[in-house]
Amino acid sequence: MVATTDTIDIFLQPLGIYILALGVGFLIPLVYRVNRNSAILVFFTALLIMIVIAGLNLLAIINGASVMDIETAGIKPPFSINLRFGLFEGACVLAVNTVALLGAWHYLPRLKQHAAALLLYLILVMGINGMVMTRDLFNLFIFIEITSIATYALIGMERTAKGLAAGFKYIMATSIASAFYLLGTIFIYYQTGTLNIDDIIANQQLIIGPIGFIATLFILTGLLIELKPYPANGWGLDVYETAPGGIASLISVGVSAGVFFALYKVLPIMDLYLTSIAFIGGFTFLISNFIGLKQENTKRLLGYSSIGQMGLLTLVIALLVQLDASAHIPLIIGGLFINHLFAKAGLFWLAAIVDRKNIKDWSSIAKHPSLLILLCILLTALVGLPPFPGFWAKWELVMLLASEQLFGWITLILIGSLLEAVYLFRWFSYARNVESSESVEKPAEVSVSFLQQIPIFITGLLLFAIAYVMSRFMNVDNQLIYFPLMAGFAIWLIDRLNVRVKSLIMLLAVSIGGYFLTKDLEGINKLFSYLLIGGGILVSFATLYRHDDRKGFYPLLSVLLLSLATLLRAQTSLEFFFAWELMALSSYLLVMLGRNKQNCDPGIRLGNDQKNDQKYNQINAIKPALIYLLFSLASAYFILVGFAVSYSATGNYFLFSLGDSGTSTTLAFSLLAIGFIIKIGGFGLHIWLPEVYAEADDDFTAILSSVVSKAGIFGLIIIAAHLGVRADIGLNPAYVLGWIGILTATFGALMAVFQEDIKRLVAYSSMGQLGYIVTGVALMSHLGWVSAMYMTVNHFLFKGILFLSVAGVILRTNERFMYKMGGLIKNMPVTFTFTMIAIIAMSGVPPLSGYGGKWMFFNALMDKGWYWIAALAFFSSAVAFLYMFRLLQTVFLGQRKLEHRKLREAPVILLIPQGILIAIIFVISAYPKILIDVISTAIDPWISNTLVWKGTAMQAHYGYWDAPLIMAIIAGAWIAPLILLLLFAKTMKVQKVEQFNIVYAAERPRRPEETHFAYNFYAHYDRAIGFVVRPRATAFWNAVIEWTHSFAASLRIFYNGNGQTYALFIIMYFVGLFLVNGGLAL
């Protein structure tokens, strides 16, 4: 480096960071003695300047400056120590320093009490910077030690009993680790005669023989131990648990970042161990996420997450180096790293602010929207959901791994991520859980000043900003994918307005936005845009029926609906996936806004005990929402891998090139199909569906069922179109898909039969009906697809009506159990009529629209030769009658309860959308050709039209169907006897009677409850074939959950809290690495 006389310039060199930190650090005690506040000022100025230095230099590098090598002592390396400030270093330093500044802000109340704390903090940050920048092996050791000692001291600062114990263990562990590192360093020096890392790399061939082997092993172990690999990481967890949030965050993100960077630096001499490192990283990631499941202590939970994330980074860096894919490092490592850095730091601070030890006590922030939003943003980022950096990084990573055919790693990473999502969002669930009034001990309300939230808020903003930058780097040109988010944000800004006003604004915004997003679509996408956007708005209109404030509902709803629009617009799999995840996330949050009356344990155990109906009433929407999110994530991961498989074959992201996947087609199709099936609630994967539909807001359930579920269908059709049809190979998965669909239909129907809860009934019914559609898509024939799309439209129509009318009923009766209703036809004739028409349309009984779908479906099945499926379809549509009748009978017919006598008709706002849907049903029923023509044209590009029309009659290979004529005949057949009856009624004295005027002799009816036959309506059916619908899937998933938890419990036996055990593990780790890498063979 050329010396200049410009002092300012010197300070702005990266070296300035050290100079500043040390200089200020040394002076702080003095300044502090003079004036405490000026010391704080100096402290912050130093941190700020450190950021500025890092930022300016990074900017210079991005703008094309060459990598800065900073020499010291005016002598060229390797003879002196040198530092390097390149792109990675710069980014890392900048990020760490930013976090450090924010962390200092967060932790200031404690820090400012001691000059030593201030200077330790400052020097700790400098130490991390040093670890990142130095290029000397021994100097690295020094910085590690600086960091460690500063950390020790800061851990000890609070002087709590637990903190001290943890700190001591931490010292023991890290001192052993650094001893290893030191030994390794000296032996490396022994062999290479140099300490400069670049020089060592250049002289790699000198590191040979047992000494070389052991020396590298020592260094590796030393660094790895600092990264806290499983199981040698109990000490780290203890520290995370006990250290104050400001410190824990710095350890978690800062120190780990430094060590990680150090590891990255020495990786070139670790070629031999790359596989081991990858395994250690992967193993740590998976296991720590497993164990996280059992954790209830907030900060320890974060600790597990932290360790997991570092494991993931270790795994990824090892893999990337192994694959020689260093070009991907910025995006993948950078993305994951930054994501972890900011999100984790924010969470630690949040945990510190809220100061609730057990995650179960976090319900005390349930009434703090700002804290909840922050928590949600950070968790979302951490899990890697869009639009955060983790999302992009994960995408890149999976794509890369897939193109290298490393599916084992992908599986591991995704399972780990899923587990992480489980415990993180479980935490969020607890936080969302509003306390019930009966709760014995009510956690005190958290009072958090706005100032304290600012650092966390800033991390959130930074995450958004970085995500945006990353997406630009990833060549995501289509900025429209952000539109839903922006719209949601805009609506959120007006969330304080009157509910009517804001909902209307939301509807307007979504209409306009949706129109512009979807107006230039064509084909299937256009068709779905009518359904998803038009239909979505129509059904959303019904949400106006509620008068309460509904904070957060409308912003999220607008995000949901618009993300559906962007889903339809997606040209590439990345856009598709982005929109998909956004949709999953927003619908999760919307579900969570649902029923929230009772307090319950939102653990992830599923409750589906028929006989304990009272228990369900206790369930609120939080637990189902969590399950929903998990299944959504699982679905998303399947889709991700599916896209990745396809990408590995085609090399690009375009959806239309999915079909060129060649030999991977079957695999890609299967994976994608599983993903969509989960979302649709396919057989065996359906357990989320009833609970979610039941517990979400009633009007939102309508949107969920009639609109959002169509996204899954859309996805299925898209992949069927691109993969199934275009690839044009005998797709066995399609046949399997057909079976899955029909089993879904059958079991959905059977399970609906036995429900007591009206929403669960309709939910299962929805699942069953979607099953037909899945099978229809799986048929891969023109008629099959027409039937699938036709049924999709129909499903939208009748499920929209059903859920909205159910919403009306629940609104009026405040009940969900059908046996507690009855006779409501007298109060709600319009709702009844709409429901009845919807049910006839659903059942497939002519003349309403359901018949057309069933007819085409059956014909298509026969064409294809899927006779068994056809028979099951027959059966399930017969079973459907059972629950449909039950719905009408037990709710609207039969005996009306005394307390329901005064009920009014459902609100007009609920009835209007229903009325419109009914009108559409009638139009389609009478003249289905208009719909079928549109569908047929949309499908034409994929499968050529095989429909034959003869006038108004549709001809298939087997049968024919003349909808208008059928409509006319049935109308005639219905009206004629009606007239007859009316004529005869004229001759009679007809007395309109009340509900108890029924046939009875011995005793008169006493109470409507006793006279209404509704509970366990199909007891005999249950006796006959109920055994097939015992909740096996639920039992299975419960067993999975149970098993996972016990497994997690057994995994954490290593963490017995004894520092010596931890030390032993560290030594075992080293020995293990030695043995695994063939140490004995030496």
Next chain:
Amino acid sequence: MMLGLMAIIFFNLAANYTENTSLSKLAHYYVEKGPQEIGAANIVTAVVVTYRGLDTLGEVTVLFISAAGVGLLLRRKKAEQNNNHKKINSVKETANTHKSSSEIVETATELLLPMIILFGVYVFLNGHLSPGGGFQGGAIIASGTMFLLLALPKSHISRLLIAITESLSGFSYVVVGVLGVVMAGGFLDNRFISSGTYGNLFSAGAIPLIYSFIGLKVGFELSAVLDRFRKETSNEEDDPV
């Protein structure tokens, strides 16, 4: 068992160890060029202060922060502090718990202490010429403190003095390092002061200066550490850290 395996590994190392018969590349350079470039006779010093100056700075930092850390850990609680404000000069009270030392010890201490400190100063000032240096000198000074504390438990060491010396010497070290950037080849380059006559006291550029700072800093820091351990159990004046 693990230790057994460790032992095997170490045995492996030892078994494959052969003694160096020539200097490593790095060492060769240092020994060959060191005296000319740096002007220090003690090559270890040259390495420590200049070639690996950053290490040394870090080392000083380590010492500094461990002293600060010890202070932080062993500070007294606020309540105690407030209490203690009232009895700033409470040495007398504590005198009851410490027997005053015998006269022989006192006299010997008075005699020896200056010599120890002086020796320490000598060691760090001559670090570039002979074995020794800032650390060694500092350690000797600290041993003097130790000696004082052991011999005269009642003796009072000024915290303020320690703090000021500590901070200023550290800061000056950094300033010297920066001067290296401004006036010579780079950070911690000691050659901004002319190297002087080889073998003289005031030679080898800024090394004596640096070593003085280091020596002072180390000495006072170690003293501070010792003092803090001692005072942890006694009631002493308010500790600002």
Next chain:
Amino acid sequence: MIVEGLGGWLSKVGNFSLTLLIVTTYGLLMGAFIERIIAKVQGRIGIPYRQPFINILKNFFKRTAISHGVMFYLGPVFRIAGGIGTLAFVPVIYGDEMFSNFSMAGDLFLVIYFMFFGQLGMALGAGESGHPYSAIGIARGLSQMTAYEIPFALAVISIVIQYDTLSITQIVAAQQGGWQNWTVVTNWVATLAAMLAFLGMMGYSPFDIFLAPQEIPIGPPTEFHSAYLGLMQLNRALFGATKLVLFMNLFFGGATGWVELMIKTFLIYMVAIVIGVAFPRFRVDQGIRFFFKIPTLIGIMSIIYVQMVLTS
């Protein structure tokens, strides 16, 4: 079958009315006839042939009635509309344009699905009566229906595969040319399955639990009386006969004339009657389980049979 112009449609409606009249009358008469046969078996004389007509008339001549509500009122209307509609979609006499009804509007699939129409409407009507026995009866009836639907669906699929069409007219056409072409001969497995389902469909013993006159006073129609009951009785005759015609068309070669139709349907009906008088009543879950066992198995075999034997 192309119908043109208003006149064509009117004559079509006229022809259908005639068919309706004939089939209803025949259904009522056959009911009386069966009653008499049973009476003879029991050593009685039995009801006069006119008795069903008188019963219906009497019900229409009732002078008082009660109404539980709109759906209660409409229930019987739905019921008979289901009967009339089903008949409308079944061609009655093969080769006779006049009695082909409106079978050009839809195929076998339409008929099968439309059968539910009446049941659903009736169920709703009975539901509004508020009588728990009605609800129980319907619950049982519907459950049983799902059960016999399985063998029936399998049998139907089997013959659809066999004849490669869903059009009833074409199915009948394929069976012309002598008894050896009837489905009962060519695809006896499917016929067997369908006939077992038929037992459930007709609601005679052993599958009449949903009416159960003693324990739940005749189940769904407990509250129905007067003209409502009249309509339902009409429908019972009409719908029963229609089902017989359908079975005849599908499995027994159809009919080319009214006489043939009457003989065949009578014989088919006798199957249910004979079994009905010989067997006691199943409990509803037993009935359901029964259908899920042997008839379903036979149904499955029928499809295998068609695929292995007939189409290869």
Next chain:
Amino acid sequence: MFKKTLNTEDTLKNSGLTDEEQQLFSNARPQAYEPYPIKAVEDFANWARANSLWILAFGTGCGAIELRPLMTARFDANRFGVAGRPTPRQSSVFVIGGYASVKTLKRIIRSYEQMQGPKFVIALGICPVNGGMYFDSYNTVNQFDQYLPVDLYITGCMPRPEVLVAGIMELQKKIKAGECNGANLYVENFDWYKSNQKKVIKNWDMPDYNW
């Protein structure tokens, strides 16, 4: 057509039902019906009614045992259009099978009122006429027609099925002649019947008219 409430005069006032329960029962009074305006139609209707006698399957007393043989091969009342119906809604003939105890009377009244007109009552045996052998029983009504209008008495203790058949044929004759107006009689003298009924039935606990 549904609004064709015959009479809004309250029948629930004195029923002893709670207010809550009163909402659940129709409070309309029954009304008499006129014959069809056209004589031929009325005759035809009466012929049909006579030939389709559906008996409510409610054995109120010991005489019910004699009803069973009617359906057997020996007597085969099916020949005359007689059939049993399980529900009063669909029945047109109520056979009072012998003595009516007070407890049974309540049930009989309910069932009778649930039947739709025209409806006919046959009183079987001597007990409904004058109490028969239970004439001095504390809980048997002696003169049944104080409580419900009877269209035909078949006396005897017990009357044999043959007499029953003869009685049915007699009833048919009366119906055809249009002489069986019991239902209208009941409606016209509703208050009288009710007061009689309430005199004996102490725990009334039901609406005055069980629609």
Next chain:
Amino acid sequence: MNTLINFPISLIVLCSGFILILLGLWGMLTQRHLIRIIIGFSLMDTGIHMVMVSIGYVTGGTAPIINNAVPMSEATNLVVDPVPSALVLTAIVIGLGVTAVMLSFAVRIYKTHKTLMIDKLTESKW
């Protein structure tokens, strides 16, 4: 003589260093008393320093100080490697710092827990 050549002097130091490290580790792993653990750490640390120093030994070398005994021109053949010496200097100081912090932890732990047994310090686990 032969054995001596095969068994160079620095190897003794090296092995002693290793033994010290092992001893130290043994102490850290088996002794439950915190002070003993700290002593174990110090032992280990010292062992490492010995290893470092021994690594830097060049057969027949002397201290790398250029003076009359070691003229500048021949220095490269006469002196031992100065680098490990420099490193060890740093390492010692660091070891000292860590020991100091560990000791102060021990002091505080004794204050809060009233014990110095490490197996009593298991409040946080799992």
